[in-house]
Amino acid sequence: QRLAKKNAIVKQLASVETLGATTVICTDKTGTLTKNEMTVKTGFFDRFHITINGVGYEPKGTIQIERPNKSFLMLEATSANNLATLAQAEPKLFDPYKNLVLTAYFCNNASLQAPTTDQTASTSWQILGDPTEGALLTFAHKSGFNIPELDQEFEKVHEFPFDSDRKRMTVVMKHLPTGKIFIFSKGAPANILGICSHVVLNNIRILLDQDTSGNFIEKTEILSRQALRCLGFAFKELSNQESKKIDQLTKA
Numbered sequence: 744q745r746l747a748k749k750n751a752i753v754k755q756l757a758s759v760e761t762l763g764a765t766t767v768i769c770t771d772k773t774g775t776l777t778k779n780e781m782t783v784k785t786g787f788f789d790r791f792h793i794t795i796n797g798v799g800y801e802p803k804g805t806i807q808i809e810r811p812n813k814s815f816l817m818l819e820a821t822s823a824n825n826l827a828t829l830a831q832a833e834p835k836l837f838d839p840y841k842n843l844v845l846t847a848y849f850c851n852n853a854s855l856q857a858p859t860t861d862q863t864a865s866t867s868w869q870i871l872g873d874p875t876e877g878a879l880l881t882f883a884h885k886s887g888f889n890i891p892e893l894d895q896e897f898e899k900v901h902e903f904p905f906d907s908d909r910k911r912m913t914v915v916m917k918h919l920p921t922g923k924i925f926i927f928s929k930g931a932p933a934n935i936l937g938i939c940s941h942v943v944l945n946n947i948r949i950l951l952d953q954d955t956s957g958n959f960i961e962k963t964e965i966l967s968r969q970a971l972r973c974l975g976f977a978f979k980e981l982s983n984q985e986s987k988k989i990d991q992l993t994k995a
Contacts, residue, residue, distance in 0.1 A: 780877075781874045783795050783881070784971060789946065790810075791809060792808075800868040800878070805885070806885055844888055845893070846927040847882055848879070853876035875974075913927070914927050915989055925981065927976070931975065936960070
C-alpha cells in the first residue's frame with residue numbers, strides 16, 4: 744500500500760526487497776540504458792586512428808582518419824568520389840580501411856529505419872536489431888562507401904552467429920565480380936587476436952607476433968578505461984582449396 748501511494752508498480756515484491764537493500768547502483772554512460780542507443784566513436788586499423796562524429800543512428804557525420812605523420816583525412820557519407828581518388832593515391836590507407844568497413848557492414852543483421860512523417864512514428868533514425876550492430880551499420884553508412892553497390896558486389900554464403908563459446912560472429916561472403924570467397928569476423932578483441940595468424944601493417948600481411956598482439960590489447964584496454972565497448976575485426980581471403988572446404992561445410 745505504501746508503494747501504491749508513491750505510484751510505484753511492482754511485479755515481484757522480492758525485487759523491491761533487493762532494491763531496498765542496495766546501497767550502490769553502477770550504470771554505464773554510453774546511452775545504452777537511457778536510450779537503448781550506441782554510437783561508434785573511435786577505432787584503429789593498420790597504423791591509422793579514426794574518430795567518428797555524428798549523433799545516434801542517423802547515417803550522417805564525418806570520419807576523421809589520422810595518419811602516422813599526424814596529418815588528417817576527412818570522409819563522410821557523400822565521399823564516394825574522394826574514396827576513388829584515395830584508392831589510387833593512398834592504397835596503404837584505403838585497402839585496410841575498406842576491409843574495416845566491410846567487416847562492420849557484413850557482420851551485421853541490424854537494419855536502419857529513416858524517420859517518417861507519421862505522427863505516431865519516431866521522428867529520429869531507428870534500428871531494428873542489436874544496438875551494437877546498429878552502431879556499426881551507421882558507421883558503415885558514414886564511411887563514404889556506396890552501400891547499395893556493396894550489396895550488389897557481395898553475396899552472403901553462410902553465417903556463423905555469435906555464441907558464448909566462440910565469442911565472435913563470422914560471415915562467409917562471395918565477391919561476385921571475381922568469384923573470390925572472403926571471411927569476415929567480429930568479436931571480443933582478445934578472442935579475435937587468438938584466432939589470427941597474421942596482421943596487416945603498412946598494407947602488408949605479416950605474421951602476428953606477441954609484441955604486436957600485446958600492442959593491440961593495450962590499445963583496447965585504453966579505450967575500455969574510457970567507458971567504450973571494444974570489438975575486434977578480422978578478415979581473410981580464402982584460397983581455392985579453402986573455398987571448396989567452406990562450400991562443402993555450408994552445404995552439409
